[in-house]
Amino acid sequence: MSRRVRRLAPALGLVPFFGYLTIFLLIPTGAVVVGAFVEQDRASLSNIRALGDEVVLRTLWHSVVLSAESAVVGAVLGGLLAYAVVTGRPDGLLRRSVTSACGVLAQFGGVTLAFAFIATLGFSGVVTEAGRDLLGIDLFGSGWLFGLKGLTLVYTYFQIPLMVIVFLPSLDGMRVQWREAAESLGASTWQFWRYIAGPLLLPAFLGSTLLLFANAFAAYATAAALVSQGSPILPLLIRNALTSEIVLGQSHLAFALALDMIVVVVIVMTLYALLLRRTSRWLR
Amino acid sequence: MSTARVRARRRLQAFRIAVFAVLGLFFLIPLGSMAAYSVRVPGGGRTLEFWKQLGQDPDLRSAIVTSLELAFLTVVLMLVLLVPTMIWVRLRVPQMSRIVEFLCLLPLTIPAIVLVVGLKGVYAWVTYFFGDTSLTLTFAYVVLVLPYAYRAIDAGLASIDVVTLSEAARSLGASWFTVITRVIVPNIGAALLSAAFVSVALVLGEFTLASLLNYTNLQVVINLLGKSDSQTSVAASLASLVFAFLLLIALSFVGRRRGARRASRDLVPAPQPSMTQPSKKRG
Numbered sequence: 040m041s042r043r044v045r046r047l048a049p050a051l052g053l054v055p056f057f058g059y060l061t062i063f064l065l066i067p068t069g070a071v072v073v074g075a076f077v078e079q080d081r082a083s084l085s086n087i088r089a090l091g092d093e094v095v096l097r098t099l100w101h102s103v104v105l106s107a108e109s110a111v112v113g114a115v116l117g118g119l120l121a122y123a124v125v126t127g128r129p130d131g132l133l134r135r136s137v138t139s140a141c142g143v144l145a146q147f148g149g150v151t152l153a154f155a156f157i158a159t160l161g162f163s164g165v166v167t168e169a170g171r172d173l174l175g176i177d178l179f180g181s182g183w184l185f186g187l188k189g190l191t192l193v194y195t196y197f198q199i200p201l202m203v204i205v206f207l208p209s210l211d212g213m214r215v216q217w218r219e220a221a222e223s224l225g226a227s228t229w230q231f232w233r234y235i236a237g238p239l240l241l242p243a244f245l246g247s248t249l250l251l252f253a254n255a256f257a258a259y260a261t262a263a264a265l266v267s268q269g270s271p272i273l274p275l276l277i278r279n280a281l282t283s284e285i286v287l288g289q290s291h292l293a294f295a296l297a298l299d300m301i302v303v304v305v306i307v308m309t310l311y312a313l314l315l316r317r318t319s320r321w322l323r
Numbered sequence: 324m325s326t327a328r329v330r331a332r333r334r335l336q337a338f339r340i341a342v343f344a345v346l347g348l349f350f351l352i353p354l355g356s357m358a359a360y361s362v363r364v365p366g367g368g369r370t371l372e373f374w375k376q377l378g379q380d381p382d383l384r385s386a387i388v389t390s391l392e393l394a395f396l397t398v399v400l401m402l403v404l405l406v407p408t409m410i411w412v413r414l415r416v417p418q419m420s421r422i423v424e425f426l427c428l429l430p431l432t433i434p435a436i437v438l439v440v441g442l443k444g445v446y447a448w449v450t451y452f453f454g455d456t457s458l459t460l461t462f463a464y465v466v467l468v469l470p471y472a473y474r475a476i477d478a479g480l481a482s483i484d485v486v487t488l489s490e491a492a493r494s495l496g497a498s499w500f501t502v503i504t505r506v507i508v509p510n511i512g513a514a515l516l517s518a519a520f521v522s523v524a525l526v527l528g529e530f531t532l533a534s535l536l537n538y539t540n541l542q543v544v545i546n547l548l549g550k551s552d553s554q555t556s557v558a559a560s561l562a563s564l565v566f567a568f569l570l571l572i573a574l575s576f577v578g579r580r581r582g583a584r585r586a587s588r589d590l591v592p593a594p595q596p597s598m599t600q601p602s603k604k605r606g
Contacts (some may be wrong), residue, residue, distance in 0.1 A: 049415035052407070052411040052416070053419060055404065056404060056423070060466070062445060063463060063465070063466045064426070064444070064466050066445060067441025068437075068441055069441070070444055071441040074440075119342050120343075123338065123339040123342040126339060139571065139572060142571055143567060143568050146571075148523070150545050150560065151528070151542075151560040151561075151563060151564050154545070154549060155353040155357050155551075155560065158353070158357045158359075158361070159360075161540070164360070165359045165363075172530075196349075199350075219571065220403070241331045256434070257435070259435060259436040260531050263534070263546075264549070275435055278436075278535065278594070281443075294440055294441075297441070300434055301437055302438070303431075304432055304434065309430060
């Protein structure tokens with residue numbers, strides 16, 4: 040008995056940590072899952088059924104399209120930038136400044152980013168006015184910046200740097216010897232990329248793209264600051280459900296919508312983890 | 324060098340210059356526009372009026388103070404909660420390390436907008452115990468910064484021999500408390516500093532939880548200001564961005580003492596650190 044107590048005693052040191060995370064992480068997450076199945080203090084499927092509503096489905100679709108578009112554009116452009124960085128000197132000033140700039144800009148979401156684009160392409164934005172005065176073209180249009188197209192553009196701004204950060208280590212893992220070996224066997228540049236570098240980098244590239252997708256899918260602050268009318272994407276619909284209490288006649292709709300988001304993120308992250316396992320086999 | 328090689332090299336240079344030029348413009352134009360927008364006078368000309376406003380607007384001033392207080396409290400609570408736990412796990416209960424790591428990285432996969440839905444109920448109790456003040460956001464912010472802080476501290480602990488150090492101290496009669504506070508913590512100073520910097524940067528930029536839990540912080544006020552006085556709000560945005568930038572530059576200098584590329588990696592929201600830290604696995 041006393042030996043057992045002695046063996047368990049060190050685990051007591053973890054009680055504050057687990058207690059804290061239970062209250063502020065596990066209970067809230069559990070509350071979302073449970074809350075989605077409750078309506079007016081009773082177990083009910085009405086909120087889950089409300090997820091099939093046309094408005095909710097359309098919003099979910101918009102969210103998925105926005106995340107996918109910004110992830111693909113971010114992955115391609117970020118991949119090119121990462122390659123341009125990696126072909127330079129490994130300890131050069133250029134590389135160091137690009138990676139630290141990317142570290143900041145990948146986090147540069149939120150209200151600040153929304154205002155940056157309002158100052159650029161908003162109705163009286165600097166670029167909009169320059170276009171009006173110098174070229175006589177109307178870049179503002181009918182306010183596309185404040186819709187889905189605008190969100191895609193604005194999201195790209197933090198997706199590209201994030202891609203550089205997550206993809207750079209994989210490019211670093213490429214060996215110069217592989218290139219030399221291929222060349223000495225007579226491979227062209229195209230053949231090298233098609234048969235060696237491409238297949239090696241593909242899992243890492245797809246994995247990074249999935250990460251970018253999840254990143255855009257979860258983003259809220261930028262969209263909240265940019266879009267004040269309507270709720271074109273899922274996070275904004277949750278805001279609507281939280282602040283105006285009852286949407287579609289469901290008081291617990293926010294919980295069901297949040298569960299919807301968890302499901303999508305978990306699927307994406309599972310795929311990401313599977314791809315990661317393939318990646319780590321070669322590029323280390 | 325053969326001519327084919329030279330041609331390939333030249334093509335690569337052209338490609339690199341093109342990429343840097345195009346993407347450089349894409350990233351600099353919005354930043355430049357912010358600067359220009361914040362000093363513009365509607366009729367023409369320039370003014371620093373809106374920048375002066377930053378120090379004078381009472382709402383903005385109190386919001387800046389609140390956000391700085393939140394950053395400080397979050398860092399303190401994060402360190403108090405995380406550092407002893409992580410050291411304890413390494414020393415006494417290594418079989419729990421996977422669970423602790425999983426819990427610490429979990430917030431990366433739960434979007435803040437989802438967390439806020441579940442936190443509403445918890446915060447009813449928090450307000451009951453601590454009163455209705457914006458500073459209670461600290462509790463949620465500790466969860467948000469957990470993954471980044473965990474990675475920074477974990478890297479610091481991996482770079483020293485925790486077990487040998489503590490055995491030496493214990494055999495000389497030190498208590499567990501002394502081992503943690505006077506032997507191990509001084510050895511991971513750089514890691515703690517980078518964990519603190521990342522946390523400060525994240526807290527100063529946080530908007531989702533504050534606005535949806537109906538509290539006020541810097542970003543919430545900047546957002547409100549945007550509706551009435553857009554030029555001051557752009558000036559405030561640019562100022563907070565420059566501040567975060569300086570903070571992270573400082574971080575990259577701290578990080579360079581142990582592994583030059585740590586700083587940028589700590590900011591990557593990846594649930595599995597293995598892909599972003601391949602060199603660590605090898606070493």
